[in-house]
Amino acid sequence: MVHRSWQVIDEGYIKFHSQLHQTPPPSEWVVEEVNTWRDRMYALGYIGAYEGGIGYGNISVKSDLLNEFIVTGSGTGTIPLLFPDHFTRVSSYSIDENSVVCEGRIDASSESMTHAAVYACAPDARAVIHIHSRKHWDALLNRIPTTSKSAAYGTPEMAREIKRLFDETDFREIRVMAMAGHEEGILSYGTSLEDAGRRLLEVLEGEYP
Numbered sequence: 561m562v563h564r565s566w567q568v569i570d571e572g573y574i575k576f577h578s579q580l581h582q583t584p585p586p587s588e589w590v591v592e593e594v595n596t597w598r599d600r601m602y603a604l605g606y607i608g609a610y611e612g613g614i615g616y617g618n619i620s621v622k623s624d625l626l627n628e629f630i631v632t633g634s635g636t637g638t639i640p641l642l643f644p645d646h647f648t649r650v651s652s653y654s655i656d657e658n659s660v661v662c663e664g665r666i667d668a669s670s671e672s673m674t675h676a677a678v679y680a681c682a683p684d685a686r687a688v689i690h691i692h693s694r695k696h697w698d699a700l701l702n703r704i705p706t707t708s709k710s711a712a713y714g715t716p717e718m719a720r721e722i723k724r725l726f727d728e729t730d731f732r733e734i735r736v737m738a739m740a741g742h743e744e745g746i747l748s749y750g751t752s753l754e755d756a757g758r759r760l761l762e763v764l765e766g767e768y769p
């Protein structure tokens with residue numbers, strides 16, 4: 561087992577401290593389930609890569625029994641079809657310490673902290689989908705629960721903003737939110753991946769609110 565820890569630095573901001581433990585990848589059925597929804601999001605351009613190869617969008621699924629989740633790894637937006645090695649298991653996290661512990665062969669997306677915050681606030685949450693869409697972001701910003709413009713991508717501020725949305729808005733009912741401080745960023749969660757995916761598409765297609 562190899563233990564590594566480092567600081568993830570992006571755009572001059574230290575996002576989080578992550579520890580990567582090398583352990584077996586997630587089971588194939590979990591990967592298959594995620595790929596079913598990821599394929600749809602990828603086909604719609606909601607998960608993918610910008611010109612220049614910067615990937616965007618990610619999906620996580622939480623264990624029923626354990627307080628851990630698997631999330632598509634950092635930079636996988638450029639990859640059309642994911643295999644087990646493209647996932648990372650986040651086995652523990654601390655929003656206050658800005659840290660996550662990951663197990664897998666690939667680094668967790670720096671948005672893992674954002675996913676962790678949703679799971680921490682909503683005990684019934686079993687899946688989180690984060691997508692990018694300029695069109696829908698423009699349309700939904702401040703019309704659905706929206707995190708503050710000052711809360712950037714993958715930061716503890718974003719995690720705290722998610723808690724605020726649960727406390728002060730109807731995010732728990734709508735289950736879809738926009739990120740004012742993360743351009744094009746939209747996130748949904750559900751009691752299953754199917755639930756998170758359907759909910760997201762409903763809101764994007766204008767059925768709600």
Ligand SMILES: [Zn+2]
Nearest residue numbers: 616617690745
């Ligand atoms: Zn994003």
